[in-house]
Amino acid sequence: MYRVILICCVTFAVLLFPLNAQAQPAANTLEMHNHQPKSRSVEDLFKQGVYQTLVGKYRAAIADFSQVILLQPNNATAYANRGLARAAKGDRQDALKDFDRALSLNPDSAIAYYNRGFTLSKLEDYHGAIADFDRAIRIDPEDPSAYHCRCLVRYKLGDMVGVAEDLRTVAQIYLQHGKLDAYTNLLAELKSLHELSHPKRERSSARAVISYRRGGFSQ
Template sequence: MKKRIAVIFLLINSLSIFGQSTIDELRECSLQKFYINDFKGAIECLDKIILINQNDSTAYNNRGLLKEQLKDYHGAIADYSSQIKIDPTFADSYFFRAMANDKIKNLQSAILDYNKTVLYEPKNSDAYYFRGKDKFKLKHNAEALKDYKKALEKRSDNYSVYADIGLIKAQNKNFKLALHYCNQTLKYDKRCDKAYFYKGWILANQKNYYKAIKEFEKILNYNPSLDQEDLYYGNLKQNFKAFKSALLKYNNEQITSKTDSTFYKKGLLNLYLKDYHNSILFFNKALELNPKLAVAYLYRGQAYGKINRSKKSISDYKTYIEIDKK
């Protein structure tokens, strides 16, 4: 998404109607500051343009994009709205305002803006996809499914959408078909985190907790900082004892590849499944093989904290900071 923002930002600047030299210089100033990620400085340049010309739609749109980078979503929405008043058929402003509304969980407003996006840009696959996700969050699964299929119709290589279709099928208890759709995503994109997440959750719903853990482990091949809250999605918390039993099998399985990565992944999954002592043991083995594996210190520090070993926890956090700075 950040790449799309950058492309739109640069494109709009290149298409701007040149006014007086002061505005041209300020526009160039904002662009140069954008290049070096000085978003606040870029906004200051755009502020000055708007003071000179309050109908400069480009400045409002670009300022909205920059405010989103600073997580000022309300400010971004206000700027997109100003741009839309000037140019009510510019699809990207509706799209970005929808995305900003999503960030503040204003789903109904986001859906209305996605509607406008596809009205003025019917081929925008992402607009259909994100509208579908919002409808799914509102439990309008049938409508969400239609939008997901529309997203694929508009762009057949939008492979991650298959996994979202799989999640809807899982909620309808069609687990076999749900797994099929998740595998469709992974067939084309083996690095898609959510496909492994969804497969894990689906397998857990089928009470195949060991296989669920193995799917969660695969995420760590591409994303070494697995989100604990994502791991708890679905029925993991409700079936914690079943996962603990599967974790025992997972910990005792024969390890064929004794690398720092292998032990790190086991350490992290044990941490999140609250087996802190085994988590520490696996992190120890990872660090024996690679003493500079910063994230292992970070998460081992968390595990030590959970068993009230505060000195060791603080020591690991300090080591993590020292290595991460380099």
């Protein structure tokens, strides 16, 4: 679960990347550097922060996004990305603060809701996680990631009706986009959760069989 969601989250960091930072004309870049030889632009810091996140250098990414926030205190995307880096680093409480701030600045960010929901699920706040996944789905009903995660969290809560509902929906979206591997991974994750949640029952059954067989032999 964590690995799959982490990959999704890193992808989200790229999706959050401002368009003007993705495709900045070379002439404009040269002119900007000529005027600011000793300081880095917000766009450059964003690029570097996203790159550092992609390669797993979360401390450096946090520093880059913090610089963006210093220059642009109301930049919701910077808070969302810094929250992502903090969550990946394991600083989940600080990550939640960044996601909260990002959503206060941009309440329509499905990605921020998704990332906050995933962080809450890692903190075992499953009801809070589902609430955030619900919001992400209302904003972007075609994104399979929130259904995928909500399906797993619902399983943890024992909501089998909800699991079946999400499984049907996410299966349609994955298959429509040719993402059979992602659907297969979800099934494998559900199977793993099932095996983890029933170990005692399985061991008890095994002991019962052994006891019965021993009783039979003793007779």
